[in-house]
Amino acid sequence: DSGVTQTPKHLITATGQRVTLRCSPRSGDLSVYWYQQSLDQGLQFLIQYYNGEERAKGNILERFSAQQFPDLHSELNLSSLELGDSALYFCASSVGLLDYKNTEAFFGQGTRLTVV
């Protein structure tokens, strides 16, 4: 158990809909990262938050957005869903920024999104 909690574990929804994925980082972790993994694809970085502020953006679609709340949990919002958005979505957290002392990111077990 990494200590990172993602809900829900599974989500099935229809095209055009909007969903929210939730991530609770490990206690005390300030950084949250979101990754997408499509079937047989690698892990694609989407976005990172640090202490409530956006820190880095990857290949995140405009239909997707995220935020980190004052209690440090994070939500990833996916709207106007398409079949191609079906994937595993992982959240990771780290104590701070990944620097020389803080070197490890802890990943949750993911949310499997299926768009039908």
Added chain:
Amino acid sequence: DAKTTQPPSMDCAEGRAANLPCNHSTISGNEYVYWYRQIHSQGPQYIIHGLKNNETNEMASLIITEDRKSSTLILPHATLRDTAVYYCIVRVPGISNFGNEKLTFGTGTRLTIIP
């Protein structure tokens, strides 16, 4: 971040040492080598990291060549539970590396442990 090259797949007999290579010929002096693994559809798990000295922890050993252009992750006594995709990542840690504190995953090596 430097690019890495890993073989797409490898097999290893249970109980033997699994040696996973990684080439990172364009690595720069302040880039570290990290290894993560992902057991089928689970979240990736940190294994080990190093700069230039060999490193060992309870999970594995990391051997980095003297010129730092390649490294090998060694699982000393592979078990069936070590079957996973192993990712070699090269990056610069440091809060001055603004916007690059993320981990960039490649395609990794799919390691299969054979009973």
